[in-house]
Amino acid sequence: MLDSLEHLTPAQIVAELDKYIIGQQDAKRNVAIALRNRWRRMNADPSIQKEIVPNNILMIGATGVGKTEIARRLAKIADAPFTKVEASKFTEVGYVGRDVESMVRDLVEQSVNMVKTQKKEEVKQRAAEIVEDIILDALIPPVQGRSASPVTMSSDPNVIPENDYELNERTRERFREKIRNGELEDRKIEIRVQQSAMPGMGVMGPGMDEASMMNIQEMISGMMPKKTKKRKVTIAEARKILLEEEASKLIDMDEVKEEAIFKAENAGVIFIDEIDKVASSSKKGSGPDVSREGVQRDLLPIVEGSTVNTKYGVINTDHILFIAAGAFHVAKPSDLIPELQGRFPIRVELQSLTKDDFYQILKFPKNALTKQYEALLASENVSLSFNDEALDEIATMAYEVNAEVENIGARRLQTIMSRLLNDILFDVPDRIGANAKIIVTREMVQEKLANMVKNRDLSEYIL
Incomplete structure (x- = not known):
């Protein structure tokens, strides 16, 4: 899954970043090394592989100098799941101590979507063939079984005798060619599409966290019977709707989840912006500074490596790459709690733009x-x-x-x-x-x- 990095040396990664980002060579070099180290770890001696932890990066620089863009482009180069969060939102009432884990859930969601898209692409041809047959059945319903009775001709060319198997098949083949040539794109047909059994379902309960609520919602949704409804759409629209449905049926979701979890754990990138907003400007005191330090302590176990429950399974954050960023106009990096400072050993100062x-x-x-x-x-x-x-x-x-x-x-x-x-x-x-x-x-x-x-x-x- 990280094979694509084998052909990307740190110098080549910097060259790719140069196509989109001007300057900031120091930051580019450090993220390129961090990215290459992921491939190195996956190819290291298995006995020490799990012990090699990523060197998380702290970017220091004013707004608009390229911090977010560097992290986002890095993830694209690596074809890795990426999510961006603002550390300052964790100070909101009701989020502290609970919502910090949501960034890991967002990362896994991204990873699942990436793997699902890749798997759908692999079965696209097969799904297209199935969709073609569904559209053809809506236009010319197939006749079941062969019939020995003579062909009955009708004055209306669209009327096909129900007992004439051969004529039915010839007509279906003619229409199949028309569908493939795009001659019938605007013709309307009636198709059946799946609809969610309980689209607006919510779950309430005392002390229920986000992960538990999502799991209960998914469990109840899975128990409900799948409903279908009829829709009259053009063949072009039907193809788009049905292709998505049929491709989803062809992929193995258990395999998708397994691959997505592996990808999130070993290639995921989480970008924590505005981390300076939760840094305490003074070591002692009360009020907001206490709240900020609490947020840092909530972030700490995620960054240093822990397990997080998601609706797709348990995720280990040991090898996720964390890139934090902040302007640090008021606070200084040293105002972060020592434990969190230690989890961002690589510090890069980005230059203001000339x-x-x-x-x-x-x-x-x-x-x-x-x-x-x-x-x-x-x-x-x-x-x-x-x-x-x-x-x-x-x-x-x-x-x-x-x-x-x-x-x-x-x-x-x-x-x-x-x-x-x-x-x-x-x-x-x-x-x-x-x-x-x-x-x-x-x-x-x-x-x-x-x-x-x-x-x-x-x-x-x-x-």
Whole structure:
């Protein structure tokens, strides 16, 4: 399951991250090593394999510098289940001490969905054949058994004699070809689809935790008979609905659960954001600081390795990779309780973005905002492009507004690009027709965004 990592060296992992994230080389190197170490552990001597624990990472940096994106892209590279949580939400009343485990349940849910999707892809061809037969049966019901009686012709070509097996089969084959060629996509047929027996069911009880409630709900739901209902839909819609149903029937859910649990335990990545919000700014005192320390102590057993009950089975968190992040403007990493600090041995400080970083973010990543807007307008057959001087001006403005108002990192570019291109996006296709070519220049940027950084108070309302 981790075989895909065999061909990804730390240098190659960094190269993959470089396609989407500008700068932050130190952070990229550390997460690349952590990812490669997973494959190394799975291929180490079995006698020590379980003893090798992951080096969890603490990322320190302002908002918008790429902390979340690095973790998310890392999980995609590894084809690993990934979940992101905000540590600050665990301070809410009624969640402390209980909801901390929900991040592990979310991870397992992600893992199950990933494995299920992969398994469905494997049986897709077989499911498509079954769906084709169901659609064909709805169009031309099959005649049971052969008949020796002569063929009875009807003036209506769609009427097939019930006792004429050969004619029925020939007609079915003709319709099968039409279905495969897409000639009948808009024809309506009646199909039976499964519906949930008790869609709005809830379970209440004193002192019942989230895991117990989910297990009881699933048990009761499994005991209820499955209901079906008739729906009249086009063949195109029927194919989509039935393909999902039939593929689900063909996969072995026990195998999916087993594989998903293994994947979550050995390849899962949990990203805990805003961990600085639960750090105590003083070692002594009462009030909020006590609550924050309580959250840290709730997080500790999960991070250092424990078992968590989920509706798919018991999950061991020993080898899940935890990446924590925070700006640490007020609190310091040393304000975390010592035990939790010790569980994040790798500390990486991410750098604030420079003007040059903004320019590169606009130009080079595969998912750059400029490329996204170009793709949006290309769907209307309008060509959009940016010259280098325009990108440089946008980068300068983003850097200056961050310095003047509040530093929100690369997210500032989204606001600026939206304001710059809103008129164009509104005028297409009414005033700007197909095949138009729009080139964004420095002059256009200056004209559209002239007042953005001149008036600090106004900028605060705009952004």
